[in-house]
Amino acid sequence: MRILILGGTAFLSAATARQALERGHQVTCLARGTTARPPEGAMWVRGDRDGGPEAYEPISDQDWDAVIDVAMQPGQVRHALEALSGRTAHWTFVSTISVYADDSVPAQDESARLHEPLAGDRFTEMTDYGPAKVACENAVRAAVGERAHVCRAGLIAGPGDRSDRVGYWPARFARGIGTDDRVLVPAVDDDTQLVDVDDLASWLLDAAERGVAGTFNATGEPTPLPQVLGLAVRVAGHRGRTIAVDPQFLADHGVGYWAGPDSLPLWVPGGEPGFGSRSIASAREHGLRLRPLEETLARVLDYERSLGLDRDRWAGLGPATEQQVLAAWREASDLSS
Structure with a gap:
């Protein structure tokens, strides 16, 4: 062609x-x-x-x-x-x-x-x-x-992604693999959807070769955010703890969501359960094939390592900000206990 x-x-x-x-x-x-x-x-x-x-x-x-x-x-x-x-x-x-x-x-x-x-x-x-x-x-x-x-x-992940929305998480877990490392995560269980860049590219070409026409949602299967983060922990070999913090507390302390500086990516505030759970049934029926999410996250981590785990980022929390919020959360938890 x-x-x-x-x-x-x-x-x-x-x-x-x-x-x-x-x-x-x-x-x-x-x-x-x-x-x-x-x-x-x-x-x-x-x-x-x-x-x-x-x-x-x-x-x-x-x-x-x-x-x-x-x-x-x-x-x-x-x-x-x-x-x-x-x-x-x-x-x-x-x-x-x-x-x-x-x-x-x-x-x-x-x-x-x-x-x-x-x-x-x-x-x-x-x-x-x-x-x-x-x-x-x-x-x-x-x-x-x-x-x-x-x-x-949907949200595309894999080698070449410089948005940091997906890459932040495996990179963060890989940055501190010791047992004393504590990683701040949002206390939410909403679904999110990721599609591997090479799976999406393959679908575009398959559709062009076969003359597939119409409108299709093409993203990953809806997956609860804690499961996604658990897979990121696994591929990174992280042995520390994750500290789940209330979203309102995060907002009160200047932590954003989804993307941008001082944010925790891949989630949005409550009231939007459809954001990460679009139906992909039609694309699946027409040939969209998806690799396991763990494989995509491993590819993401390899790419992040090639860029440098400690680099400045477009999305995610810097180490100093993360520690400040964790300290405030510990203090608030101690006062309420």
Whole structure:
């Protein structure tokens, strides 16, 4: 197949390009390449999608068996469709489960209510991320109709992930494997969902090869957070204790959730049990295959070790902050006993 990947230099798009080459496909990547190059063997077309329709001129006269797009900005998606959709047999757009407007009900499928689409071509605030992806989805369906595969991905984990949302936990447990180490964790048992980057890339290519069309949630099986953390403990060989702290106490002491500095990743406050329990039954029926979560976490830890366990992070607690909160929790527990 002749596959065009709009991207191909980072994380999911890079993993997809590598796997496509391994399968023997002809792969072209349209990307700026400011931080990384496409995998060896792919044809690289330099292009800045923020520059408008002109970015696609070098390839707009070619026919494609499949296009795979991971963009977030509606304007970029619309310009790509205008330039390429008429000469493309199958179009994959990687969306997100953040398109859903209601996270209060667990196990909802792809028919659940969505955010209103973003009206403009570009978003700047993360609160508009979901609405922007809805606008992208709508543009894809309007342009390619039954040739569209809309893949609503969940939280992606594995080599190449620099968000620290998953990597924080195995790295933290590996950083202190002694029996005296105490690791602060949130006292929550809500589900979370992780999908291995290579499993997701494989699904994107399988769907393109078979012409699978439609809209699918593509993430991992819902798994209670304590179970996920237990697997992270196992792969790290941690022998210390985990100290589960009340979420309100964490918030009162400046600890965030999900992502960002001074946060504990992978959980959100109560009232959103659907956030980590989207139904993936349809994707499973159409061929999505998932490796064991423990294997993914082991891969994550290997990648974290290659980066350095003690590096500064985009998400997670620094050692000093963690110790301060643990000390405050011990003091509060002693006073209440």
